[in-house]
Amino acid sequence: xxxxxxxxxxxxxxxxxxxxxxxxxxxFIVTVVMIFAAFTSAHIVRQADGDWLIYxxxxxxWYTSGIILLSSVFMHWAYWAAKKDKPEQLKIALAxxxxxxxxxxxxxxxxxxxxxxxxxxxxxxxxxxxxxVFTGIHGAHLISGVIFLLYMLISAFRYRVxxxxxxxxxxxxxxxxxLGGLWIYLFIFLLLNH
Numbered sequence: 001x002x003x004x005x006x007x008x009x010x011x012x013x014x015x016x017x018x019x020x021x022x023x024x025x026x027x028f029i030v031t032v033v034m035i036f037a038a039f040t041s042a043h044i045v046r047q048a049d050g051d052w053l054i055y056x057x058x059x060x061x062w063y064t065s066g067i068i069l070l071s072s073v074f075m076h077w078a079y080w081a082a083k084k085d086k087p088e089q090l091k092i093a094l095a096x097x098x099x100x101x102x103x104x105x106x107x108x109x110x111x112x113x114x115x116x117x118x119x120x121x122x123x124x125x126x127x128x129x130x131x132x133v134f135t136g137i138h139g140a141h142l143i144s145g146v147i148f149l150l151y152m153l154i155s156a157f158r159y160r161v162x163x164x165x166x167x168x169x170x171x172x173x174x175x176x177x178x179l180g181g182l183w184i185y186l187f188i189f190l191l192l193n194h
Contacts, residue, residue: 019167021167021171022167022170022171022174025171025174025175029174029175029178032141032178032182033182035137036134036137036138036182036185036186039130039133039134039137040186040189042130043130043189043193044193046126046130047127047193051125052125052126052127053120053124053125053126053127053128054127054194055115055118055120055127055128055194056118057190057191057194058110058111058112058114058115058118059114060107060108060110060111060114061107061111061187061190063107064104064107064108064111064183065183065184065187067100067103067104067107068100068104068179068180068183068184069180069184070100071096071097071100071101071104071176071180072176072177072180074093074096074097074100075093075097075149075172075173075176075177076173076177077089077093078090078093078094078097078152078169078172078173079169079170079173081093082156082161082162082163082166082169083163083166084163085162085163087156087159087161087162090156090161091153091156091157094149094152094153094156095153097149097176098146098149098150098153101142101145101146101149101176102146104142105139105142105143105146108135108138108139111135112132112135115128115131115132127194131190131194134186134190135186138179138182138183138186141179141182142179142183144175145172145175145176145179148171148172148175148176149172149176151168152168152169152172155168
């Protein structure tokens with residue numbers, strides 16, 4: 001007995017897709033995560049060897065942590081404003097996020113001043129070296145975020161950021177929130193392991 005089989009037209013499964021720029025951003029984020037995972041692992045291993053300098057965390061790091069959290073709130077407001085086609089709010093939110101990003105970087109430099117005042121230097125004890133490496137490399141990444149935000153602010157003034165052109169603001173928001181989350185992770189790690 002031969003059964004007849006009908007060919008059924010089923011819609012082709014849509015492949016998972018992502019804009020190439022977003023994919024590149026996520027690859028870069030994974031790379032940065034791996035770098036800092038390696039640094040924090042090295043910190044723990046080296047600290048276990050002994051001869052570890054005990055020092056007070058710079059008070060400024062508390063302020064910069066608050067600044068970076070606040071900047072994420074304003075960055076999310078910028079994203080929302082772009083999505084809702086509110087260009088004036090978008091410009092204000094991006095400008096404030098940029099200012100807070102710059103204040104964060106200035107605060108990190110002030111934290112380095114506090115470290116030097118407490119005789120914690122880049123060269124000498126590895127405890128100090130790790131502190132400068134963590135804050136310095138994170139600061140370098142944050143500079144890239146501030147540059148990206150400046151580009152977004154200029155684009156907002158040219159009305160190139162709106163609900164029909166969300167790619168760059170989505171990427172800027174992802175990068176900025178990642179940098180904020182990374183800093184909070186590093187800050188908590190340093191509080192627990194300095």
